[in-house]
Amino acid sequence: MNLTDTLTVTTPSDREAVLSRTFAAPAHLVFRAYTEPALVSQWMLGPEGWTMPICDIDLRPGGTWHFVWRKSTGQEMSMHGTYLEVDPPSRLISTENWGADWPETTNTMVLQEKDGKTRVSTTILYVSREARDAAMKTGMKDGASVSYDRLEKLLSSLS
Numbered sequence: 001m002n003l004t005d006t007l008t009v010t011t012p013s014d015r016e017a018v019l020s021r022t023f024a025a026p027a028h029l030v031f032r033a034y035t036e037p038a039l040v041s042q043w044m045l046g047p048e049g050w051t052m053p054i055c056d057i058d059l060r061p062g063g064t065w066h067f068v069w070r071k072s073t074g075q076e077m078s079m080h081g082t083y084l085e086v087d088p089p090s091r092l093i094s095t096e097n098w099g100a101d102w103p104e105t106t107n108t109m110v111l112q113e114k115d116g117k118t119r120v121s122t123t124i125l126y127v128s129r130e131a132r133d134a135a136m137k138t139g140m141k142d143g144a145s146v147s148y149d150r151l152e153k154l155l156s157s158l159s
Helices: 027-035 037-043 129-136 140-158
Strands: 008-010 016-023 050-057 064-071 076-087 091-096 105-114 117-125
Touching: 008 140, 016 129, 016 140, 027 037, 027 091, 027 105, 027 117, 027 140, 037 050, 037 140, 129 140
Parallel strands: none
Antiparallel strands: 008 016, 016 117, 050 064, 064 076, 076 091, 091 105, 105 117
């Protein structure tokens, strides 16, 4: 696999984490991969051994989304949120809620295309530094890296 880029994770403020990576695909394809259930469920899986049996997306401001992951052992986890802004193919803002143990975040994804490659930067805004730091300790970067590697492969098949 010829990866265009690797994932970078930065913390530009006390409450933010930014995940960024460049993909060898135009912005409209990357946006599709983030917003079409049949595509999302192929790549946004985190570590090996997980599937996404539920991937519901109502892509409009005020629309909701709901994802459920299932591990081969039967363990499940889910998250949901609401779309606040939908501006294809350059911007998507939504809330994200993992349940009672985690505070809701606001996620802003910006896609910037140059020379047929697209830089995706997702800024996650947490309610506090403590919430951000707790999320960073969950293995978020490793899971996102594996998922983004899958996304790179998927995008090459769509081109």
